[in-house]
Amino acid sequence: MSDIQRIGVLTGGGDCPGLNAVIRAVTKTAILEHGLEVVGIADGFLGLVENRTRPLTEADVSGILTRGGTILGSNNKCNPRKFAQVNEDGSYEIIDVTDRCMATIEAHQLDALVVIGGDGTMACAKNFTDLGVNCIGVPKTIDNDLVGTDVTFGFATAVATATRAIDQIHDTAASHHRAMVVEVMGRNAGWIALHAGMASGSDIILLPEIPFELGRVCEVVRQRRESGKGCSIICISEGAKEIGGEQVVKRFDPTSPDPVRLGGIGRLLTEQVEAETKIETRNTVLGYTQRGGTPVPEDRLLGTQFGHKAIEVLLSGQKNRLIVMHGREVTHAPLEAAAGKQRTVPLDYPMLAAARAVGTSFGV
Numbered sequence: 001m002s003d004i005q006r007i008g009v010l011t012g013g014g015d016c017p018g019l020n021a022v023i024r025a026v027t028k029t030a031i032l033e034h035g036l037e038v039v040g041i042a043d044g045f046l047g048l049v050e051n052r053t054r055p056l057t058e059a060d061v062s063g064i065l066t067r068g069g070t071i072l073g074s075n076n077k078c079n080p081r082k083f084a085q086v087n088e089d090g091s092y093e094i095i096d097v098t099d100r101c102m103a104t105i106e107a108h109q110l111d112a113l114v115v116i117g118g119d120g121t122m123a124c125a126k127n128f129t130d131l132g133v134n135c136i137g138v139p140k141t142i143d144n145d146l147v148g149t150d151v152t153f154g155f156a157t158a159v160a161t162a163t164r165a166i167d168q169i170h171d172t173a174a175s176h177h178r179a180m181v182v183e184v185m186g187r188n189a190g191w192i193a194l195h196a197g198m199a200s201g202s203d204i205i206l207l208p209e210i211p212f213e214l215g216r217v218c219e220v221v222r223q224r225r226e227s228g229k230g231c232s233i234i235c236i237s238e239g240a241k242e243i244g245g246e247q248v249v250k251r252f253d254p255t256s257p258d259p260v261r262l263g264g265i266g267r268l269l270t271e272q273v274e275a276e277t278k279i280e281t282r283n284t285v286l287g288y289t290q291r292g293g294t295p296v297p298e299d300r301l302l303g304t305q306f307g308h309k310a311i312e313v314l315l316s317g318q319k320n321r322l323i324v325m326h327g328r329e330v331t332h333a334p335l336e337a338a339a340g341k342q343r344t345v346p347l348d349y350p351m352l353a354a355a356r357a358v359g360t361s362f363g364v
């Protein structure tokens, strides 16, 4: 018999399709199967800092399975251990507000937290497990870069969105005989670029894991034109860079626990390819279209299984676990396995060989 009666649930980091599926499964499993009370925490760890919570009932989570975003709100700037207290004049100081979070946890008599997020959120959760708060992590991110799980929910939807967008861009590329550069998200991991690039039949796929040669990219574009193929599609990850070059940083926010915002490599490459090849080249940044929208069935199913498993693991008496997918099995691993680490595409990932076999260039 477990002594858990009331749990808190929060969504941290960037939003992602499937978050509501997890919130729904956590809440329904907790209430319907086990008679627990569920408290929703607003805007990730910020809600714990500011004591913003609300009870979650079965009715609150009814009808949300198909909705993108998160009904709880999220935040990817709040690490309670290094909280940026911004003053009126715009200056800020970094302070530790863990005690405020602990006060919220005590005030609502939360026996455990279900923490839905990526590596940054798990790193924040680790601080609380060190203080004796039982946290069960659920791995979320469109980037698919969490260590410890084969897959995160949100990734499949992001790949579907990016693939659909590239398919549409292909039409204009073919009609106007252009080279088209499409920049996708993923931070330092090329999972979205690789999967969407392959699914859309992109001619060149550029990943952070395989630095590219500009000369080789231009050569492929030129060769395609000379062989009678009118257009070229280049799918580039926001974290990709030239051999010996640097990633392109869109913004640096020192108040954020994840201060580097990547973006802009697609535009740079577009200018370079056009200047070098004299072939008309256009740039599209898919941006936040990849984070929103209704989750594909795969993410709804993954989110539902992860949410259900989180409650089952909690009530089996286990502490500080991360719900993960290994092969086809939903299981669990130590939470700290995922904290603050990133899983990139391995160079022996079989899909790379399949891509090369069908003539895809990685720009080297």
Ligand code: F6P
Residues within 6 Å of the ligand: 014, 076, 141, 142, 143, 185, 186, 187, 238, 261, 262, 291
């Ligand atoms: O981690 C998800 C992600 O969408 C990345 O792919 C991207 O680099 C980053 O978040 C963007 O974050 P923000 O919402 O702060 O712009």
